[in-house]
Amino acid sequence: MGGFNMPTDYTFQGWLGHSPEAYNGKMEWGAFEPKKWTEDDVDIQITHCGICGSDLHTLKSGWGATNYPCCVGHEIVGRAVRVGSNVDSIKVGDRVGVGAQGRSCLEADCPDCSQGRENYCPRVRVNTYDSRYPGDEGKSMGGYADYNRTHHKFAIKIPDGLPSEYAAPLMCGGITVYAPLRKNGCGPGMTVGIVGVGGLGHFGVLFAKALGADRVVGISRKASKRDEVLALGADEYIATDDDKDWWKTGKGTLDLIICTVSSAHMPLSRYLRLLRTNGNFIQVGAPDGGKFPEINVFALLGAGIKIGGSGIGSPSDIEEMLQLAVDKKIEPWVEKRPMSDANQAIVDLEAGKARYRYVLVNEKHLSETKL
Structure with missing residues (x-):
């Protein structure tokens, strides 16, 4: 089982959108409250986060009213630094990734979760950011940040041989x-x-x-x-x-x-x-x-x-895709940008300058690890 209760002296901070103006490169760095910890969760020290068009749609409330403040980013890669006692698939130090989904119901009688189609779950649909978790667990916050907390089912181990800057944009x-x-x-x-x-x-x-x-x-x-x-x-x-x-x-x-x-x-x-x-x-x-x-x-x-x-993919789909990327030596066209450059990066993405995917690099964490 997991249950590595590491010191939790780190804080959750990231780029926050406070209004639709954030879309114009006006996110602000600040602290935020992650979802309430449960023993099914994993805390991830983020080293890389891809920039997705979904982030821009959400920042400007393009898909409906965004619940500000919002920290976007759902192409997350980093290392597990805290692992719940109910988790046996991940251990502290593992390199993991999180895509666009943070939770489904995961019940045995669910017509979709029971068939490995968690991304289509009709009962519980929690996105990696700008969603509410069931009960009193709070709000989901994304990966333009130092840390992310998510249910272990949706934290996917990254296979060896796949660079983190490639793995991140694959997650969504x-x-x-x-x-x-x-x-x-x-x-x-x-x-x-x-x-x-x-x-x-x-x-x-x-x-x-x-x-x-x-x-x-x-x-x-x-x-x-x-x-x-x-x-x-x-x-x-x-x-x-x-x-x-x-x-x-x-x-x-x-x-x-x-x-x-x-x-x-x-x-x-x-x-x-x-x-x-x-x-x-x-x-x-x-x-x-x-x-x-x-x-x-x-x-x-x-x-x-x-x-x-078609909407994203299930955890098993993601695992299969990541392994194919290793086996076939797939090399996405990415441009690394420092996490501190997130505001300019989203402006450049909207202007069509990306060839073809921007990946934010959290350099202070990268210097602490070999990821």
Whole structure:
């Protein structure tokens, strides 16, 4: 069992958003109260935290009213410094990661948790930040911080051979595209399109190739990304703003499309034309307000096309993905930024400067460990 009750003289501090203005690079560093400790929990000394588009949506209350103050960040990697007595999967000193989920009900009679689908639990849905835990356990706070406290089920051990700056953005960005690729049959004999080659989409290209897809097509707006996307491993590239009649020349050539775009104005009907008969279109991008383009039903009926969605992944999905990343030597394109630079980093992300994922490095903790 766990139960390593280490000294708890550390304090929980991080970058806090106090209003939607935080989105404009106006987070403030300060102390916060973590969730109430239970013997199912793990405290993590954070060394790395990826910056996800979800952080920006939350900071500006784009997905609904945020409960300020809020510390965002759900691509967390660090080392366990306190482990509850009910925990036998993690020990003090282990390198662990936390993604977008902090808790589900975990009950044996839950139709989803009992089947390893904790990310779809209908009873308890606690996000890593800006959520309330059941009972009196308090509020969830994220990883732009020195420490994180989470239920051990959602603290995933990071395998050896995977650098922490790579592991961090995999915890949300990576699993968000890996899970639908894996669950929709990505592999030999399949052609896959990745719509929106940014922070999420670049993982889509990397994982589609790692899973053995015969042909991977990156689809983004501008031709200026073509060389970068091909360098990631894509076999072809479509620039929807610059390639004339792309929806006609590519008609009926893809088996599966993973769409990371979070715009209600994307040319959905043209994306659907790229699918073969019985093709799948899986949406993972989440726009402000949840708005989605209108669909002409005849586009679905005429080719037996299915439209679906996918939300993050379960702990077992994350474990599988991390091991594949080691086995296939996947190297995300990341740029490390100091934790002290978080405000400028979120401004740069919104400006589209990231190629393709920013990772905050908590240098004072990095100097204390080999992670």
